Amino acid sequence: MNDSQGYSQDQMTPRFIGRAVLVTGSSRGIGAGIARRLASEGARVAITYASNPDAAQKIVTSLPGSGHISLHLQVGDETSVEKAFSKVLEEFGRLDFLVNNAGITKDQLLLRMKADDFDRVTEANLRGVFLCTRAAAKIMLKARFGSIVNITSVVGQTGNPGQSNYAASKGGVEAFTKSVALELASRQVRANCVAPGFIVTEMTDVLSDQQRRSILDRIPLKALGDVSDVAAAVSFLLSSDAKYVTGHTLSVNGGLYM
Ligand code: NAP
Secondary structure, three states: EEEOOOOOOOOOOOOOOOEEEEEEOOOOOOHHHHHHHHHHHEEEEEEEEOOOOHHHHHHHHOOOOOEEEEEEOOOOOHHHHHHHHHHHHHHHHOOOEOOOOOOOOOOOOHHHHHHHHHHHHHHHHHHHHHHHHHHHHHHHHHHEEEEEEEOOOOOHHHHOHHHHHHHHHHHHHHHHHHHHHHHHHOEEEEEEEEEOOOOOOHHOOOOOHHHHHHHHHHOOOOOEEEHHHHHHHHHHHHHHOOOOOOOOEEEEOOOOOO
16 A cells, blocks of 8 residues: 555554553544554554544544554543543553644634633643653553653744644643653653654645645645654654654654754
């Protein structure tokens, strides 16, 4: 099978057999693609949704392998996070990897941005990463093993007009990740970020031809990214191929920012 840029999708090696992973916000989009990639490499995956249990269940049943589960998880809500991580331990008996993927946007120019829109975005994108990372770290530190990948954005690196809330949350996650990487390293728990640029998802499907052309003009590799490009970067950072990589942000952006 080829992706949208003509690269073949190689047969996956089952390097994650016996591993358990929770991917937040995996009922659709990039999270679902990450879950699919990790399942195809042998991991058991906890799919999480905020509002759409049916979509999450569909992803669970379509994943390769077996033993996957779906869970309700509001990442910014402490009680919801504690419940979801307890459930994962109950079902899987372990948690080796966490992918903090759930994220939202509420775009507006600064002077028109409501404080509530700032709070909602930082609650999901930054507080949510903090709560889930803390819950996972409790388990991973005990096991003296684990790997965490946080999905940030090129916007957290460059800024973007109309996205001051989103950019602050994603930039905050990068700084958070470095601190956490330093705290957890002595117990062999790693934490890294993947920062996607423009990725083909429902979000980019609605772009007009003109918007798409102007975006492509700015991307050196002259293509939008595929969900599979992000998933491959996540898989690498979780795997033992990256056992000496922590506190890093891996950009998956076609050269848009370097
Ligand atoms: P998406 O299609 O909008 O999916 C978001 C997922 O997060 C859904 O599963 C949703 O669940 C869940 N979710 C939303 N609010 C949540 C909350 N408060 N708590 C827990 N789960 C919540 O997103 P996406 O485009 O795939 O993006 C995924 C990640 O990549 C985000 O962090 C985003 O910032 C980042 N990113 C995306 C792009 C891009 O081009 N798409 C580029 C750079 C970075 P329900 O559907 O059940 O509500």
